[in-house]
Amino acid sequence: MTSDAADRLKSLLPDQAVARLQSLRLADGRATLVLDATGLSAPARDGLEASVKSALEGAPGVAEVRVAMMADKAVQKIVAVGSGKGGVGKSTVAANLAVALSRGGRKVGLVDADIYGPSQARLMGTEGQRPVAHDNRLVPVASQWGVPVLSMAHLSQPGQAIAWRGPMASGALTQLLEGHWDEAEILVVDLPPGTGDIQLTMLQKFKPAGAVIVSTPQDLALIDATRAVELFEKGGVPVIGVVENMAGYACPHCGEVSDPFGAGGAEAAARSMGTDFLGRIPLDIAIRRESDAGTPTAAGEGPQARAFADLAGKVMGWLDAH
Numbered sequence: 232m233t234s235d236a237a238d239r240l241k242s243l244l245p246d247q248a249v250a251r252l253q254s255l256r257l258a259d260g261r262a263t264l265v266l267d268a269t270g271l272s273a274p275a276r277d278g279l280e281a282s283v284k285s286a287l288e289g290a291p292g293v294a295e296v297r298v299a300m301m302a303d304k305a306v307q308k309i310v311a312v313g314s315g316k317g318g319v320g321k322s323t324v325a326a327n328l329a330v331a332l333s334r335g336g337r338k339v340g341l342v343d344a345d346i347y348g349p350s351q352a353r354l355m356g357t358e359g360q361r362p363v364a365h366d367n368r369l370v371p372v373a374s375q376w377g378v379p380v381l382s383m384a385h386l387s388q389p390g391q392a393i394a395w396r397g398p399m400a401s402g403a404l405t406q407l408l409e410g411h412w413d414e415a416e417i418l419v420v421d422l423p424p425g426t427g428d429i430q431l432t433m434l435q436k437f438k439p440a441g442a443v444i445v446s447t448p449q450d451l452a453l454i455d456a457t458r459a460v461e462l463f464e465k466g467g468v469p470v471i472g473v474v475e476n477m478a479g480y481a482c483p484h485c486g487e488v489s490d491p492f493g494a495g496g497a498e499a500a501a502r503s504m505g506t507d508f509l510g511r512i513p514l515d516i517a518i519r520r521e522s523d524a525g526t527p528t529a530a531g532e533g534p535q536a537r538a539f540a541d542l543a544g545k546v547m548g549w550l551d552a553h
């Protein structure tokens with residue numbers, strides 16, 4: 232196509248289309264336009280397309296008009312899942328949050344940054360699978376639950392202890408986070424417990440959109456959770472809220488939840504820290520059994536799956552608003 236022909240067609244377009252024009256080709260009577268649709272609602276896109284078609288259809292030399300809208304490239308949001316201390320169920324919550332977000336219609340990836348004690352391969356039922364590298368970047372391992380995952384457990388031999396030193400650990404974290412995650416709108420990152428090197432690398436290098444802090448109801452765990460909240464806030468990462476895990480005991484026979492450690496501690500602690508309370512997940516033997524079997528509770532039905540769905544709903548609401 233001569234530039235004259237292009238200019239002639241361009242001069243027929245409405246201003247709004249010219250402003251968004253990426254390319255315009257005319258070949259064999261077919262005009263093909265690519266437009267940048269960033270920020271447009273679906274009706275606005277339809278309106279733009281219709282205005283381009285009506286402007287060019289019937290123009291000399293044009294038998295057909297094709298309009299392609301460039302998909303908006305969604306900004307990927309990282310949700311870090313942290314805890315002040317180990318063993319509070321942070322990995323369990325991270326896996327189930329990822330699955331519940333995916334059931335909520337989001338494209339989700341899961342990174343196991345707990346490189347000292349990786350457990351996501353087991354939780355997601357992807358043990359024994361090895362990620363391949365493409366262009367020097369790791370390709371996430373697909374799981375049955377619609378959430379691809381990358382964990383150091385996929386790269387090391389089962390049972391092999393990994394004695395990472397600081398810089399190596401940060402390098403490993405970087406490899407996992409710089410995998411092929413282009414498809415994921417939300418990347419859930421399961422951090423190691425506490426406030427060490429990995430957490431700092433995560434804050435400085437990958438800037439999570441927000442953090443979810445997992446705590447058990449006991450006072451000591453809540454004091455540690457307060458430290459985790461402070462770490463994120465000092466690092467400029469907003470805390471989405473606190474999840475209380477192993478909150479009360481769900482009777483395996485009748486499902487009734489009782490509160491051997493009292494109730495409401497985490498909610499009160501979250502309030503005193505000025506953060507939101509995201510809900511309670513009871514101590515339920517089924518959660519433990521399903522986690523060990525690699526079938527996340529959030530992928531099933533029942534009250535605990537609904538508890539994870541509620542958590543995911545709050546996280547989605549927060550992400551959409553921020």
Ligand SMILES: Nc1ncnc2c1ncn2[C@@H]1O[C@H](COP(=O)(O)OP(=O)(O)OP(=O)(O)O)[C@@H](O)[C@H]1O
Pocket residue numbers: 314316317318319320321322323324345348350423424476477478512513514515516517518519520522523
């Ligand atoms: N709500 C729950 N009900 C029953 N068991 C649970 C619950 N949450 C976690 N668990 C179990 O508690 C154990 C510790 O959970 P998990 O590994 O998720 O904790 P963590 O905080 O990630 O620990 P770590 O510090 O080792 O990374 C696991 O055996 C898990 O199955």
